[in-house]
Every structure is written in structure tokens, then in C-alpha cells.
Amino acid sequence: MNDLRIALVQMQVSIGEVRKNREKMAAFVEEAAGKKVEMILFPELCIQGYHREKIQEFAEPIPGESTNYLSRLASSYNMVILAGLAEMSGCEKPYITQVIAYPDGRLDKYRKTHLGKSEKPYFTPGNQLPVFETDKARFAVEICWDLHFPEVTTVLSLQGAEVIFAPHASPTMVGDRRDIWLKYLSARAYDNSVFIAACNLVGPSGKNQEFCGGALVIDPKGNVVAEDFEGKEGLLVVDLDSKLINTIRYNNTTSMRHSFFLESRRPELYGLLVKPGLIN
Template sequence: MKDLRIALVQMQVNIGDVKKNREKIAGFVEEAASRKVEMILFPELCVQGYNRERAREFAEPIPGESTNHISRLARSFNMVILAGLAETSGSEKPYITQVVAYPNGQVDKYRKTHLGRSEKPHFTPGDQLPVFETEKARFGVEICWDLHFPEVTTVLSLQGAEIIFAPHASPTIVGDRRDIWLKYLSARAYDNSVFVAACNLVGPTGENQEFCGGALVIDPKGNVVAEDFRGKEGLLVVDLDSRLINTIRHNEATSMRHSFYLQSRRPELYQLLVNTRLIN
């Protein structure tokens, strides 16, 4: 990995107002470009807004109008853009997708693989865990609920991911969002020796929904690098220092403190236990 400047967006969206939401995305990208950002992360379903019941109504194909818009921004501002939208699936239930648009015009995507109980009646789960790559870093995407499943981050790290981008659509609930995230996002980062960069929708959507916001970056040792939990729209710009993760990943550590723990896994034991339980 090389040193990298990223930005995380807390964004208020209006359900179904795709034009206005895309204009807001463009404004954040332009601001990020003025601050020399190289990769920018937008929240889950930021293009159409997060609404389970109406997602099918606003879903778009990929490639499509919104994807083309995001791709043009990536080319114009020489930036990798990760933005969330509802993608048509060929069935009644769309995917929750994070588009990855590159400055060279290439477009990739990740489809949310783990759906919450309230999402399953309305969305189709993805079935792949891809790792993407730029000249500076390899990265994976996990969308909101995905982060509660430790195996996902482990699989991505074993495939070479150095950063996990974590777009959220987490509502305002009882409990502090920072405290909730730190319980498990720090564990995902520490156990798998990855950066975790998370952001969230913020504010009301106009349809009896409100999101609590939050932006957070955690380093490969589980330490908070930068954060913004003021509960309002904004851009958090963070410089990722590659020295720590390179020390861990390239076996340059002089003590066990910087071990890459995944290299010491014994998967034959884990599989044996799984098989034993299935037999019993």
C-alpha cells in the first residue's frame, strides 16, 4: 500500500429525488478534489435514498444514468468514487449496491451480501466478495450489516484487501453511534490488519426516517485515526499512512506487536470442528 488521501461523506438525502442527490454528490466530489482527495466514500443507497419499501420503484440498472453520472465525475476529478444505489436485479427485489468508479472510466460494484431481517423481504443479497485495486491500495467494501459478520473481513483481508470501506444507512436509535461502531469495527480492523473507513447517512429523508450520521477511520491496530460525529452533513478528509500496514503485511515487524495474525491461522482445525458439529 502507498500513502493515500481519502474522504468520507455524511450526506442527507431525499427519498427518490435522484437528481438532487446526484447534484449533492457532485458538490462533495468537487470539494474533495479541491483538497486533493484520491478516493471518496459515500453512504449506502445515497443515490435514491434508503427506503426498503420503495427501493424497487427507484432501482436502476448498471450501467445506467446514475452510474454514468458517477463515472463522469470520477474521470473529471481524477478520483475513485464509491457511491451507493439500488440496482435492478432481474427480480422484484433489487440489490443494495456500492458502485466503484475509477478515473479511467472503469466501473466495478459490490452487492451487499448480508441483509438485515427487515431488508430480506425487499432486497436480493449479493453472492461475491470482490477485492478492488488501484495503484495505491487494494480494498474491499462491506455495507452496513455486513460488518457484523467477522468472516467477511477475514476473507477480504486474505485476498489482499488493505482497506475496508464501510458505507452505512444506520438510523437514529437509542445509543451512541460511535460507541456502537467501536465495539465491532475496531475488532474487524485489529483482527484482520486492515484500515476500516465508515460513513453514514445523516438527517431526515422526508419520509418519517432519520439517520444519525457518523464518519470514522480506524487503523490496522484498532486505533481511531479520525472521526466526525457532529450529526450533520460534511466531508471528513483523512491521510492514510501506509507505514504501519506495510510493516505488518510485509513481515517487517521486529516484535509480535505488529504480527499479521491471519498468517498464523489453522483452517484445518476450524473445518474439522465444523464437520464434527454437522455429524453430531
């Protein structure tokens, strides 16, 4: 991994007002470009807004109008953009997708694989855990509920992911976002020797929903690198120092202090993890 400057966006969105939301995103990208940001993360479903019951009428294909817009932004500002989109792709129900637009016009995507209980009637789960790459880092995406399943981060790290981007749409009613994130995101980062960069929607959406915001970066030792929990829109710019992760993962150190824990796994003991259902 090489040193990388990223930006995390806390954004208030308007349900179904795609053009308005995209214009707001463009303003954040322009601001980030002025700060020499190389990758920018927007929250879950930021393009159409998070509304389970109505999301199908706003869903878009990939490629489509919004991804074309993102590609133009990425090219204009020489920045990798990760943005949340409700994707319609031949299924009865849309996917919760994070689109990745590169400056050279390429598009990648990750479809949320673990849907919350209230999401299952309205969305289709994805079935792949891809890892992507730029000249600075290998990275992956986990969307909100995905992060509650430790195996996902482990699989991504084993595939070479060094940075996990974690867009959220977590409402205020759930509780203190910082306290909740630190309970499990620090463990995901530490156990798997990855950076985790999370951001959340913020403010009212106009549909009886309020989001609490939050932006947080945790390093491969589980330490907080940067955070913003002021509960308002904004851009958090963070430099990811590659020295620590390179020492842990690539320098073949014998130090216990810099162990890459996944090297010591014993997969033959973990058979229950791949069996469906709960075991009493």
C-alpha cells in the first residue's frame, strides 16, 4: 500500500430528488479536490435517498444517468468516487449498491450482501465480495449491516484488501453512532489488519427519518485516526499512512506486536461458520 488521502462525506439527502443530491455530491467532490483528495466516500443510497418502501421507483441501472454523472465527476477532478445507489438489474427488487467511478471512466460496484431485517422485503442481496485496486491501495466495500459479520472483513483481507470503505444509512433512533461503531469497527480493523473508513447519512430526509451522521477512520491496530460526530454535513479529510500496514502485512516481521493474525488461522476448526442456520 502507498500513502493515500481520502475524504468521508456526511450528507443530508432528499428522497427521490436525484438531481439535487448529485449536485450536492459534486460540490463535495469539488471541495475535496481542492484538498488534494484521491478517493472520496459517500454514504449508503446517497443518490436516491434511503426509503425502503419507495426505493424501487427511483432505482437506476448501471451504467445509467447517475453513473455517467459520477464518471464525469471522477474524470474532471481526477478522483475515485464511491457513491451509494439503488440499482435495478433484472431482479424484482433493487440492490443496495456502492458504485465506484474511476478517473479513466471505469466503473466497479459492490452490492450489499447482508440485508437488515427491515430491508429484506424491499431489496435483493448481492452474492459477491470483490476487492478493487488503484495504484495506491487495494480496497473493498462493506455497507452498513455487512460490518456485523466478522467473516466478511476477513474474506476481504485474505483477498488483499487494505482499506475497507463502510458507507452507512443508520438512523438516529439506533443510538450513539460513535459508541456503536467503536464496539465492532475497531475489532474488524485490528483482527484483519486493515484500515476502516466509515461515514453516514445525516439529518432529516423528509420522510419521517432522521440520520445521526458520523465519520470515522480506524487504523490496522484498531486506533482512531480521525473522527467527526458533530451531527452535521461535512467533509472529513484523512491521510492514511501506509507504514504500519506494510510493516504488519508485508515485511515478514517476527514481532508479536506487528502480527498479521490471519496468517495463523486454522480453517479446519471453523466448519460451523459455513453451515447455514443457528446451532444450539
